[in-house]
Amino acid sequence: MxxxxxxxxxxxxxxxxxxxxxxxxxxxxxxxxxxxxxxxxxxxxxxxxxxxxxxxxxxxxxxxxxxxxxxxRPLKMNPKDVRRKRAAQHPVGRFSRGNQWRKQQKTTE
Structure with a gap:
């Protein structure tokens, strides 16, 4: 059926x-x-x-x-704004001191 x-x-x-x-x-x-x-x-x-x-x-x-x-149903919040806020709180990328920067510092010491 x-x-x-x-x-x-x-x-x-x-x-x-x-x-x-x-x-x-x-x-x-x-x-x-x-x-x-x-x-x-x-x-x-x-x-x-x-x-x-x-x-x-x-x-x-x-x-x-x-x-x-x-x-x-309409969204309560804009998903793009949520992602931007999360990215601002936890910056990881090319120009910030994230995990790759720490690895590089350990190898040069």
Whole structure:
């Protein structure tokens, strides 16, 4: 029996609900059948995707058997900013005194 998965990752819990696949099922219909909106508050505006590719119009997007319908929520922080902050706290690279500089100092002594 073919299935369609509806997946949502909330801050405190993950949801993966499988539904029986029906020919002509749209993304909006699959979301309604999963009854995920009754279990958890979904983010607004609602952004959906299939296997990491965003869907522009969930009302008309037809799902295939085995698809994973994902519900996206906005990020709390920018991953680039987190990486920059971490790199500033622990500088390792060509012009800083990291591990390679220490090795070089031990060999010259």
């Amino acid at each position: 073919a299935k369609v998965w509806v997946v949502y990752c909330a801050e405190d819990q993950q949801y993966a609900i499988h539904l029986p696949f029906q020919q002509g099922m749209t993304a909006a219909q699959a979301l309604a059948q999963s009854q995920l909106a009754q279990k958890v508050a979904l983010p607004e505006p609602l952004q959906l995707g299939v296997f990491g590719l965003k869907i522009k119009d969930p009302e008309h997007y037809l799902l295939n058997a085995g698809d994973r319908l994902e519900i996206y």
